[in-house]
Amino acid sequence: MDPFLLEALVNGILLGGVFALPVLGCNLVFGVVDVVWLCYAELVMVGMYAVWFLHTQQAWPLYLAFAAALPLVGLLGVLLHLIVVKPLLGAPPINQLLATGGVLFVLQGGAMLVFGTDFRSLGVELPPMEWHDVFVSGTKLAAFCAALAGAAALWAFLKFTYIGIAIRAIARDREVMPLMGVDPRRVYVVASAVGGALAGLAACLLVVQLDVHPFIGLSFGPITFMICVMGGLGNMLGGFLAAFLMGLIVSTGSFWWNTEMSYVIAFAFFIAVIFGRPRGLFAR
């Protein structure tokens, strides 16, 4: 097999791992609160800036900066829920979508105000690994493993903790759970915090691979939502698998064509999927 194609496939899987975290976070929030956070990628951007700021400006060690980004963005998720989403829970879904779209502008503008429009680089790079002529970036591989670990931790949280089970129950049936003694408002806050923390984790994995700038959210935000919808909004496993599918489409597309066309193909594929299976690829 052509080593370059093989490399593209490997990179596609690694890219899928990176897409997977924001997709899981978005899906978690949607499944529980029934609101799409249009500003999800901007939460990731804030996390990236936080890591960059703490590491390069405040000289914190990298792992401490990572450890700080998770709760920070998690807190941001809670604030987003309490200030913007909660008052709109009874409003038409489109209003919620647009309000979080407003937050997108706020975070983008805020980042520009505080950090300017320069590209900020963390300047961390692991040596590439070689295996039968196939080169894989060490940084990407590490990020991929961390993404899988994050997904596994989320799965364990949802599977084994009381609040995790309550989250899954609310996502399954919004009407019945309050009757069973679960306070949905508390579950919403917890889900928002976890959704935010996942954005923080995604930020840690992205900031080592990409330079951060105020508009970076626009580069992976749209594809994140598309993956969520493709997997079926609120369907965690579907979203997780769709992330890898999208990663493969993007990376092989750029192998055969160029980067922009690979995204065009990915988005066109998304639209085709919605027409074919409006409730997502993996809807039951």
Added chain:
Amino acid sequence: MNLALAAFVLLLAAVPLLGTPDYFLHLGVTSMLMAVSGTGWAMMGRFGLVSLGHGAFIGTAAYVMAMLWNEVGVTPWLGLPIGVAAAMLLAFLLGYPCFRLRVVGHYFALVTLAAGEIVRLLIVALREHTGGSLGMTPRLAPDAPFLAMQFSKTGFWWMALLVWVFALLVWWWLDRSMASRALAAINEDQDAAASIGIHVTREKLRVTIISAGIAALGGALGAQYRLYLNPESLAGIGISLQIVFGAIAGGMYSMLGPSVGAVFTIGLEELLRVGFGTVFIGAAPFAYGILLVLFILFLPRGIVGFLLRKR
């Protein structure tokens, strides 16, 4: 109401004759064209058909028009209608399967978002013809400015005014038609509407195509006015959300709402730009976003909707 509006339009038509400084003419033209796009968006937005991809239509129309002029030499007077027709065709191709297969709500919003991104990325990818992310300028024709649709701010003022009045007329016509009742019913309950004989797909498709056409007309004319096209400012998520913001801020349920919203957003942008200069470069989107959130939280019917309710 209609008489007052007619008088207001006449007054607007006289503005360039009164020696108004170029700066205010520029703001006026920009606002009117933004108002056209917002009005177009709100035609479907007010019936719960929320598109986050109107940039797709604007980008298509603007680039078709500019490329016809640059590569083939077709005058924008023809290129603009062709571009708008292309945008309407795109709306049909996108809308038909969406409505036929009942892609609604979040799903519809995200499909249109994807469409906007596809158009933006295609413009970037076809950089040999479109100039990619660097943008493109329509070829200047100083010897035939009329043919090239390259005239002064005064000329564009009247063009913009004309197009704006046209958009309002389309709104008025749509509002009085049966289609508007049918769409309101569909918005309430699609199945119930279908059961009393409303052709759901056809009604939605028609309003989507009209909406895309009007929005594309305003956006493409704006590109011709600035003589600069750029994928980020004409297609994609940024411009799509800006149109939505203008329409929401002004109020998408009344005819003049999106226009008020356009004046409001452009006035706000200018105020922030003049007030803060280039020191606080992110101040505009920041204030923008906060206001958008506040509007949705406290004034979901927009400025005009609020004023009309008070009365």
